[in-house]
Amino acid sequence: xxxxxxxxxxxxxxxxxxxxxxxxxxxxxxxxxxxxxxxxxxxxxxxxxxxxxxxxxxxxxxxxxxxxxxxxxxxxxxxxxxxxxxxxxxxxxxxxxxxxxxxxxxxxxxxxxxxxxxxxxxxxxxxxxxxxxxxxxxxxxxxxxxxxxxxxxxxxxxxxxxxxxxxxxxxxxxxxxxxxxxxxxxxxxxxxxxxxxxxxxxxxxxxxxxxxxxxxxxxxxxxxxxxxxxxxxxxxxxxxxxxxxxxxxxxxxxxxxxxxxxxxxxxxxxxxxxxxxxxxxxxxxxxxxxxxxxxxxxxxxxxxxxxxxxxxxxxxxxxxxxxxxxxxxxxxxxxxxxxxxxxxxxxxxxxxxxxxxxxxxxx
Amino acid sequence: xxxxxxxxxxxxxxxxxxxxxxxxxxxxxxxxxxxxxxxxxxxxxxxxxxxxxxxxxxxxxxxxxxxxxxxxxxxxxxxxxxxxxxxxxxxxxxxxxxxxxxxxxxxxxxxxxxxxxxxxxxxxxxxxxxxxxxxxxxxxxxxxxxxxxxxxxxxxxxxxxxxxxxxxxxxxxxxxxxxxxxxxxxxxxxxxxxxxxxxxxxxxxxxxxxxxxxxxxxxxxxxxxxxxxxxxxxxxxxxxxxxxxxxxxxxxxxxxxxxxxxxxxxxxxxxxxxxxxxxxxxxxxxxxxxxxxxxxxxxxxxxxxxxxxxxxxxxxxxxxxxxxxxxxxxxxxxxxxxxxxxxxxxxxxxxxxxxxxxxxxxx
Numbered sequence: 001x002x003x004x005x006x007x008x009x010x011x012x013x014x015x016x017x018x019x020x021x022x023x024x025x026x027x028x029x030x031x032x033x034x035x036x037x038x039x040x041x042x043x044x045x046x047x048x049x050x051x052x053x054x055x056x057x058x059x060x061x062x063x064x065x066x067x068x069x070x071x072x073x074x075x076x077x078x079x080x081x082x083x084x085x086x087x088x089x090x091x092x093x094x095x096x097x098x099x100x101x102x103x104x105x106x107x108x109x110x111x112x113x114x115x116x117x118x119x120x121x122x123x124x125x126x127x128x129x130x131x132x133x134x135x136x137x138x139x140x141x142x143x144x145x146x147x148x149x150x151x152x153x154x155x156x157x158x159x160x161x162x163x164x165x166x167x168x169x170x171x172x173x174x175x176x177x178x179x180x181x182x183x184x185x186x187x188x189x190x191x192x193x194x195x196x197x198x199x200x201x202x203x204x205x206x207x208x209x210x211x212x213x214x215x216x217x218x219x220x221x222x223x224x225x226x227x228x229x230x231x232x233x234x235x236x237x238x239x240x241x242x243x244x245x246x247x248x249x250x251x252x253x254x255x256x257x258x259x260x261x262x263x264x265x266x267x268x269x270x271x272x273x274x275x276x277x278x279x280x281x282x283x284x285x286x287x288x289x290x291x292x293x294x295x296x297x298x299x300x301x302x303x304x305x306x307x308x309x310x311x312x313x314x315x316x317x318x319x320x321x322x323x324x325x326x327x328x329x330x331x332x333x334x335x336x337x338x339x340x341x342x343x344x345x346x347x348x349x350x351x352x353x354x355x356x357x358x359x360x361x362x363x
Numbered sequence: 364x365x366x367x368x369x370x371x372x373x374x375x376x377x378x379x380x381x382x383x384x385x386x387x388x389x390x391x392x393x394x395x396x397x398x399x400x401x402x403x404x405x406x407x408x409x410x411x412x413x414x415x416x417x418x419x420x421x422x423x424x425x426x427x428x429x430x431x432x433x434x435x436x437x438x439x440x441x442x443x444x445x446x447x448x449x450x451x452x453x454x455x456x457x458x459x460x461x462x463x464x465x466x467x468x469x470x471x472x473x474x475x476x477x478x479x480x481x482x483x484x485x486x487x488x489x490x491x492x493x494x495x496x497x498x499x500x501x502x503x504x505x506x507x508x509x510x511x512x513x514x515x516x517x518x519x520x521x522x523x524x525x526x527x528x529x530x531x532x533x534x535x536x537x538x539x540x541x542x543x544x545x546x547x548x549x550x551x552x553x554x555x556x557x558x559x560x561x562x563x564x565x566x567x568x569x570x571x572x573x574x575x576x577x578x579x580x581x582x583x584x585x586x587x588x589x590x591x592x593x594x595x596x597x598x599x600x601x602x603x604x605x606x607x608x609x610x611x612x613x614x615x616x617x618x619x620x621x622x623x624x625x626x627x628x629x630x631x632x633x634x635x636x637x638x639x640x641x642x643x644x645x646x647x648x649x650x651x652x653x654x655x656x657x658x659x660x661x662x663x664x665x666x667x668x669x670x671x672x673x674x675x676x677x678x679x680x681x682x683x684x685x686x687x688x689x690x691x692x693x694x695x696x697x698x699x700x701x702x703x704x705x706x707x708x709x710x711x712x713x714x715x716x717x718x719x720x721x722x723x724x725x726x
Contacts, residue, residue, distance in 0.1 A: 031535040164523045167715035172394040334701035352530035
């Protein structure tokens with residue numbers, strides 16, 4: 001039990017109040033007292049903002065106000081009506097205390113400058129939002145310099161991926177190769193294909209169940225996997241841009257420009273080519289997986305036939321898997337596996353980052 | 364690049380200068396400048412001590428002095444002759460600066476009080492030595508209260524096990540079950556048994572190669588696995604002692620008391636019972652593994668026949684594997700796998716803990 005007089009208040013400014021943002025708020029508030037007792041840090045919401053409004057009074061928000069706003073938002077009310085205020089200008093206009101943690105759990109592509117400014121002024125950043133790290137390399141560097149930003153949940157949700165990689169690098173290990181299956185949706189589809197189901201049926205079923213993005217091409221393009229591969233590569237210090245990591249899409253170029261409805265109607269066109277890849281894998285005794293491979297010489301993202309003994313070949317269904325081959329883990333890799341998506345585990349990954357950051361902000 | 368004026372000197376006091384201790388010194392000194400540039404912390408050796416002596420001048424030790432002492436120690440000189448001084452009294456007599464990191468990479472069972480005192484006086488602790496955490500529960504609590512001690516390398520060497528578990532707990536997740544293969548030596552022996560080799564031959568070969576402890580019963584007793592299971596359980600907040608985690612030994616009681624030479628001569632007595640267990644596993648289509656299982660209701664450590672689909676059944680050879688089933692990772696566990704022993708990865712695990720701790724000690 002930490003003495004009360006040593007308690008340090010850590011102001012939290014949260015950007016994004018969707019499913020992950022609301023779950024984060026619930027988890028944080030539920031853990032608040034335990035974390036205060038354990039680490040002597042009091043995580044205090046100062047503001048929660050999304051595109052429609054903000055909860056902000058200039059004083060720490062009460063748990064009741066945050067939870068009521070979460071309920072209202074979940075019921076469809078905009079944050080400005082859910083006990084909040086209409087959002088005016090950027091978060092930069094908030095009067096932040098000396099040192100706060102800015103948490104981005106939105107999917108916004110417009111927060112890069114705000115977050116980089118926060119770091120410049122001595123605040124810390126925690127991200128589940130990939131976009132601020134997958135844009136300009138200068139933004140990545142501005143955010144991550146000096147370890148000011150944690151971003152475990154951007155890759156593999158709550159799985160220990162970025163922290164593991166950072167620990168390897170901090171100890172002077174050198175990455176030889178990272179191989180990863182980072183899309184639960186594409187992993188699920190690989191499993192369906194191997195079970196003999198046509199891709200069209202698998203995509204339609206996954207779409208109906210909400211396992212895919214509203215437009216399944218956002219999964220099937222591989223762009224999200226490439227973005228995660230870029231974050232891993234940049235974490236290794238590789239000065240790359242997204243253009244340098246071409247992702248192999250599951251559909252031909254002529255289906256990229258059609259409407260979503262037309263794409264869904266023409267899904268059968270993908271069945272034969274994919275079935276051929278599955279047959280190729282089966283004939284070689286291997287497995288078909290959508291894999292990102294990152295080496296110091298370059299990265300590739302696409303469908304691969306892997307030999308039966310490969311760590312990624314043993315993966316089944318929607319689990320993510322990350323295999324780190326390094327100078328010290330040379331003969332046998334360090335492997336992390338498990339569910340790499342989902343609201344509770346993503347929020348938990350963000351909260352663990354907040355705790356680690358808060359522990360560094362104690363006096 | 365962190366400005367020099369913001370650089371924080373973090374004094375390091377290292378207990379133990381065996382193979383892991385010397386490798387840690389080499390890794391730390393090689394990474395020192397990079398870590399200073401990245402995080403604004405300067406890791407400065409203040410003292411290195413083992414049972415025979417200490418390097419200690421009251422001033423930070425030069426890299427040259429540390430590396431020379433490491434070479435001399437590796438060549439068989441005691442630390443007191445290797446540029447050091449004869450150790451007098453306990454490390455507690457060292458004059459420590461206000462806040463230091465005490466690093467225990469020894470195998471000593473005599474450091475508990477010293478380390479608990481260090482925590483009490485505001486220092487931080489990093490452990491590869493399991494013993495201070497596997498003794499009295501009060502010592503475990505005194506060391507870990509407030510997160511003052513990191514101990515990643517005590518379980519799974521450099522694999523992200525303790526950090527992963529702590530992050531789950533910090534975010535409010537609840538452990539339902541941890542299943543783990545935590546002994547590379549016993550994993551190797553399971554592999555040899557499954558390949559049809561008699562245990563006696565496998566143990567003799569492993570012993571000759573230095574894969575086992577000098578007395579192989581120190582591995583075959585399962586006591587080391589039980590100690591790691593206790594550390595995992597205590598990390599979960601379970602108030603257990605080692606007596607509550609009985610480990611199943613690979614040898615009968617009558618071979619526990621004989622001399623090492625007699626034990627080695629009578630190894631063939633183990634062949635038939637173990638071969639029967641392997642046959643049992645094979646008949647059921649499963650795999651024989653030496654497994655620790657920890658639940659809130661209790662822990663067990665022993666040889667188990669696992670069904671083919673079990674994550675631990677897929678393990679081959681000396682790799683470690685940790686499977687965390689929690690409230691949030693309920694249907695599919697979070698799994699960490701890889702080499703869980705070895706001098707470089709153990710030292711790297713310690714160094715990563717030192718870095719994480721140092722980052723919390725910045726102004």
